[in-house]
Amino acid sequence: MKVFVIGIAGGVGHRLAKALIAKGDDVSGPVRRPEQIDALAQDGVPSFQGDFLAMSIDELARAMAGSDAIVFTAGAGGKGGAAATTAIDGEGPGKLAKAAIEAGIKRFVLVSVFPEAWRERHMNESFEHYMVQKKRAEIDLVQSDLDWVILRPSALTNDPGTGLVDLGLAQVHHEITRDDVAATIVDLLETPKISRIILEVTGGSTAIGMAVEAVARSAAKP
Numbered sequence: 001m002k003v004f005v006i007g008i009a010g011g012v013g014h015r016l017a018k019a020l021i022a023k024g025d026d027v028s029g030p031v032r033r034p035e036q037i038d039a040l041a042q043d044g045v046p047s048f049q050g051d052f053l054a055m056s057i058d059e060l061a062r063a064m065a066g067s068d069a070i071v072f073t074a075g076a077g078g079k080g081g082a083a084a085t086t087a088i089d090g091e092g093p094g095k096l097a098k099a100a101i102e103a104g105i106k107r108f109v110l111v112s113v114f115p116e117a118w119r120e121r122h123m124n125e126s127f128e129h130y131m132v133q134k135k136r137a138e139i140d141l142v143q144s145d146l147d148w149v150i151l152r153p154s155a156l157t158n159d160p161g162t163g164l165v166d167l168g169l170a171q172v173h174h175e176i177t178r179d180d181v182a183a184t185i186v187d188l189l190e191t192p193k194i195s196r197i198i199l200e201v202t203g204g205s206t207a208i209g210m211a212v213e214a215v216a217r218s219a220a221k222p
């Protein structure tokens with residue numbers, strides 16, 4: 001399988017690309033800074049210099065041509081103000097979805113966020129704007145004809161992966177390691193039966209493979 005990863009130099013993206021390469025898959029994806037190409041290459045992860053905001057839909061379609069799936073795990077990360085969050089988190093997935101359609105690629109995994117994430121902590125305006133933009137991106141994908149999966153992880157940590165998650169249509173928002181999110185995406189990519197579904201994932205008690213298999217079983221029910 002060849003996977004085009006948007007956000008390949010990021011926390012989840014880098015881990016995902018490494019995990020895919022380790023199991024013999026191919027990956028590629030754009031990075032904004034040249035030094036990120038070298039850092040990824042040290043883990044055997046190929047990438048190229050590119051900014052999906054600056055690239056046209058045609059250019060993105062050409063860059064992803066030949067891939068079997070797209071994973072969007074990019075984000076403004078609170079940098080660049082509201083405009084960057086709108087363009088990257090809000091409009092980015094819709095733009096990439098159009099490129100995927102042009103390139104004839106159906107499978108598209110979007111990393112999103114729990115709608116209630118830390119809302120009880122009365123987050124600031126910029127966080128609320130981020131939440132609105134993530135939902136907007138979900139809508140673009142849900143309204144497309146793609147074979148999409150939206151994965152909403154709870155708050156991300158850099159702790160070592162546990163291999164254990166709670167995965168399903170609705171989960172209690174807590175925390176999950178970026179390693180475990182990456183491992184969940186790997187299994188989702190390998191389970192085509194899971195399609196056109198929004199899933200929430202958080203650190204939990206079920207082995208990732210079994211959790212994904214359980215979702216596949218319930219997705220197959222009439």
Ligand SMILES: NC(=O)c1ccc[n+]([C@@H]2O[C@H](COP(=O)([O-])OP(=O)(O)OC[C@H]3O[C@@H](n4cnc5c(N)ncnc54)[C@H](OP(=O)(O)O)[C@@H]3O)[C@@H](O)[C@H]2O)c1
Pocket residue numbers: 006007008009010011012013030031032033050051052053054072073074075076077088089111112113114152153154155156157178
């Ligand atoms: N943080 C949380 O607790 C949390 C919770 C739930 C969901 N999420 C979502 O989970 C996903 C992964 O989060 P993360 O913390 O692993 O991400 P991250 O480390 O912030 O990585 C995001 C990557 O996207 C890249 N990027 C942004 N705009 C780009 C562009 N125009 N062209 C190319 N690359 C671009 C960034 O590039 P640069 O390196 O150049 O900045 C960065 O490497 C995000 O979608 C985030 O919204 C996060």
